[in-house]
Amino acid sequence: MKLIEAKDYKEMSKIAADIMIKKVADNPAITLGLATGGTPLGIYSSLIDDHKENGTSYNGVTSFNLDEYAGLSGKDPNSYRSYMNENFFHHIDIQKENTFVPCGDAEDLQKACADYEALIKAHKGIDLQILGIGENGHIGFNEPGTSFDSETHVVQLTDSTRQANARYFSSLEAVPQAAVTMGIASIMKSKEILLLVSGKQKSEALKQLLNSSPDESFPASVLNKHPYVTILADKAAIAGLIVNS
Numbered sequence: 001m002k003l004i005e006a007k008d009y010k011e012m013s014k015i016a017a018d019i020m021i022k023k024v025a026d027n028p029a030i031t032l033g034l035a036t037g038g039t040p041l042g043i044y045s046s047l048i049d050d051h052k053e054n055g056t057s058y059n060g061v062t063s064f065n066l067d068e069y070a071g072l073s074g075k076d077p078n079s080y081r082s083y084m085n086e087n088f089f090h091h092i093d094i095q096k097e098n099t100f101v102p103c104g105d106a107e108d109l110q111k112a113c114a115d116y117e118a119l120i121k122a123h124k125g126i127d128l129q130i131l132g133i134g135e136n137g138h139i140g141f142n143e144p145g146t147s148f149d150s151e152t153h154v155v156q157l158t159d160s161t162r163q164a165n166a167r168y169f170s171s172l173e174a175v176p177q178a179a180v181t182m183g184i185a186s187i188m189k190s191k192e193i194l195l196l197v198s199g200k201q202k203s204e205a206l207k208q209l210l211n212s213s214p215d216e217s218f219p220a221s222v223l224n225k226h227p228y229v230t231i232l233a234d235k236a237a238i239a240g241l242i243v244n245s
């Protein structure tokens, strides 16, 4: 795993965006794996600025998002589909039909999971997967204990994840109890992974990731087994690591 240190969140986002812009320029038909949450917002904003200023085109790009809340339709303002539309897709020239987010309100969620996995395979997999990390080491919504063999599946969210995400909802009670997520095996099939880690609240997770061997009790540790992972972390995330180690 390669670790790149950025001065702060802004610089981290800019470096990540520049990496993505180069990948899209090199392969205009690239398949991107995208994440939601607070961490990638700066990347999306940089990519939008670049699209407007330099004309980077996403016309031939396909994207697959990591996850979606169970029970929320894509039209729900708290859905990850809405997040992606608002924060990225509506501001670039990507073809909406080439943007995929798991279906959280399918009648048959198990079938929707299998269909999503099949769709990723039909697109010959993800070329570049963007990841954030939870304080408990989750990637996607793969909580501690998730099998490393898991593909897209339904997951019950832990209290800590629901609390961390409650800031986007009217109350903690309003945060869905479950989600659909790409599995660990689905993520690991990506050809290349870029993991973003920002803020001192993530430094323990970063430390554990760098110091642990792959173990299902800490989902992100699986990344140690992937041949092409770049971790992009800001000083706040790395500082704790130096002080505590």
Ligand code: F6R
Pocket (backbone or CB within 6 Å): 034, 035, 036, 037, 038, 039, 040, 066, 067, 131, 132, 133, 134, 138, 139, 140, 141
């Ligand atoms: C989001 C996702 C999650 C987040 C993680 C960190 O699609 O898959 O794993 O990346 O919860 O969230 P933030 O960035 O809000 O700290």
